[in-house]
Amino acid sequence: MLTQLLRAPLASLLVFCLLAAPSVVAQPANHSTRTADQAPKNIILLIPDGFGPASATFARDYIRATTGRFELAFDSLHVGSTRTASSDSRITDSAAAGTALATGHKTYNGAISVDSTGQPVAHLVEAAEERGMATGLVVTSRITHATPAVFSAHVRDRGEEDRIAIQQLDAGIEILMGGGLRHFLPEASGGQRTDGRNLVDEATEAGYHVVRSASALKQAPREGALLGLFADSHMAYEIDRAQTQQPSLATMTGHALDRLSGSEDGFFLMVEGSRIDHAGHSNDAAAHLHDILAFEEAVTAALDYARSDGETLVLVLSDHETGGLSVGRNRDGEGIYQWHPEPLAKVSASQGAMARSIMAGEQPERVLATSAGIDSLRAEETQRLHASTGNPRALHAALSEIIGRRSLVGWTSLAHTAVDVSTYAYGPGWEAFIGSHENTYIATALARLLGVDLRELTPRPEAAVNPAP
Ligand SMILES: [Zn+2]
Structure with missing residues (x-):
């Protein structure tokens, strides 16, 4: 590798260095400084x-x-x-x-x-x-x-x-x-x-x-x-x-x-x-x-x-x-080649905290807006939330699906x-x-x-x- 590098024309050497640079930056010197035996x-x-x-x-x-x-x-x-x-x-x-x-x-x-x-x-x-x-x-x-x-x-x-x-x-x-x-x-x-x-x-x-x-x-x-x-x-x-x-x-x-x-x-x-x-x-x-x-x-x-x-x-x-x-999931029966971390940045409370607020009588739409940054719920989502207010498990599932659908994150268990x-x-x-x-x-x-x-x-x-x- 080293001899090939010495023989390489300057231009390709430069390309090599540019390509190599990001991985050097991304890879802290852990492996080289880890001491053996x-x-x-x-x-x-x-x-x-x-x-x-x-x-x-x-x-x-x-x-x-x-x-x-x-x-x-x-x-x-x-x-x-x-x-x-x-x-x-x-x-x-x-x-x-x-x-x-x-x-x-x-x-x-x-x-x-x-x-x-x-x-x-x-x-x-x-x-x-x-x-x-x-x-x-x-x-x-x-x-x-x-x-x-x-x-x-x-x-x-x-x-x-x-x-x-x-x-x-x-x-x-x-x-x-x-x-x-x-x-x-x-x-x-x-x-x-x-x-x-x-x-x-x-x-x-x-x-x-x-x-x-x-x-x-x-x-x-x-x-x-x-x-x-x-x-x-x-x-x-x-x-x-x-x-x-x-x-x-x-x-x-x-x-x-x-x-x-x-x-x-x-x-x-x-x-x-x-x-x-x-x-x-x-x-x-x-x-x-x-x-x-x-x-x-x-x-x-x-x-x-x-x-x-x-x-x-x-x-x-x-x-x-x-x-x-699952980082990526189906939506409405369709496989999608994307997932979106950004909607998660707007979430400021756990689903447990959100569920407790809803069960204490707060409007689900208001809780989703203030704690998850979600202003527009689909009709079936609103319906599911209101039907779940007496059942913590169902409420958790509804909240998970609402947030997962937007970020395209899934769970199987x-x-x-x-x-x-x-x-x-x-x-x-x-x-x-x-x-x-x-x-x-x-x-x-x-x-x-x-x-x-x-x-x-x-x-x-x-x-x-x-x-x-
Ligand atoms: Zn464990």
């Missing part, structure tokens, strides 16, 4: 829950159409794909998918770091703790929800969130941030716990600094263990977050990195863009989009850290696809789908993730980079460990 000191695993390959195209096309940016912050780190089936279904749930990523075991849907026979199996946070590393979990769902749970608890049914909360505080994890306050407080204090325990008080006694708002997080000391519980249940969709006192995923990630970076023996941080998945379940394109963009900001914070640190592996991969998102998801990696050890792998491989490869064999590690389902570093 070296184990990372720190690992940041970022999971965009429910983010399939179509979600990447969807978000990338949106930022190209509405900003000066050409691609997602992690696009150029793409190294392969991950297969997601669980032990009892070709379509996994988040518990089985998370268990595979965290422990290296295929298990049944609903299992939280137990194998297909229900026996606890060691997860990556236990491997990191074994190595003396500091650990953290940062999510936008309840912290007791499936993905954070598989990195901090062992239960046979993901619904046992009150038990998961107890185990999370006993796991020696330095940083826990997300929603789910209701599983930490007894009924008498506004929570849902029926055992009367106040885990917020117990966490404080065990050495956690507890915060419940973005401003409290900002003022929190940058050392010691931290428990951030910013919502009773899940945190808000990013598109609705301005109406809350909740921090963004990127703010939480940056705060976690500030605290964890002091660990001499390195750290393991798991960050989940949890509600990308929930928006997929609701077939809510705008909420899906904004939670992806919020997740991308968190990835940027992680990559900035890794690029300056040089000892940190950043791995970005989803647990499964949600919603069967209210659940997950079986499609492989993409893997992105940067930093020492990144080569281990090149190619197409079962999701169980991810945990095995990460443990190997940590120098730990997960199958030789004893899980600690009820271990009482002091959380302070």
Whole structure:
């Protein structure tokens, strides 16, 4: 290639350079600066829950159409794909998918770091703790929800969130941030716990600094263990977050990195863009989009850290696809070679928020105009909205169809789908993730980079460990 280039006439050399230039700009120097045959000191695993390959195209096309940016912050780190089936279904749930990523075991849907026979199996946070590393979990769902749970608890049914909360505080994890306050407080204090325990008080006694708002997080000391519980249940969709006192995923990630970076023996941080998945379940394109963009900001914070640190592996991969998102769809029985990101830029609320306004008695036409920028509804759309005002599910479907028809975005499921998801990696050890792998491989490869064999590690389902570093 180089000799051909030297022999080429000047004109063709110039053409070559002009053609080559955009791809050089679009491709940050990730691959060249990723160092080989070296184990990372720190690992940041970022999971965009429910983010399939179509979600990447969807978000990338949106930022190209509405900003000066050409691609997602992690696009150029793409190294392969991950297969997601669980032990009892070709379509996994988040518990089985998370268990595979965290422990290296295929298990049944609903299992939280137990194998297909229900026996606890060691997860990556236990491997990191074994190595003396500091650990953290940062999510936008309840912290007791499936993905954070598989990195901090062992239960046979993901619904046992009150038990998961107890185990999370006993796991020696330095940083826990997300929603789910209701599983930490007894009924008498506004929570849902029926055992009367106040885990917020117990966490404080065990050495956690507890915060419940973005401003409290900002003022929190940058050392010691931290428990951030910013919502009773899940945190808000990013598109609705301005109406809350909740921090963004990127703010939480940056705060976690500030605290964890002091660990001499390195750290393991798991960050989940949890509600990308929930928006997929609701077939809510705008909420899906904004939670992806919020997740991308968190990835940027992680990559900035890794690029300056040089000892940190950043791995970005989803647990499964949600919603069967289609970027392009039929309209009135016709296939169309287009999709339009622009109408999504006018949407300023989740479909859930719009549905709540309509069910509270606001005129559907007015809600669509103010929250989705849609002034002219077709007669059948108005009719469908008015017929759905007493039925949240029907209302969601009507709103999804109205927005999808205009952007030509489609959905094929209210659940997950079986499609492989993409893997992105940067930093020492990144080569281990090149190619197409079962999701169980991810945990095995990460443990190997940590120098730990997960199958030789004893899980600690009820271990009482002091959380302070
Ligand atoms: Zn999931």
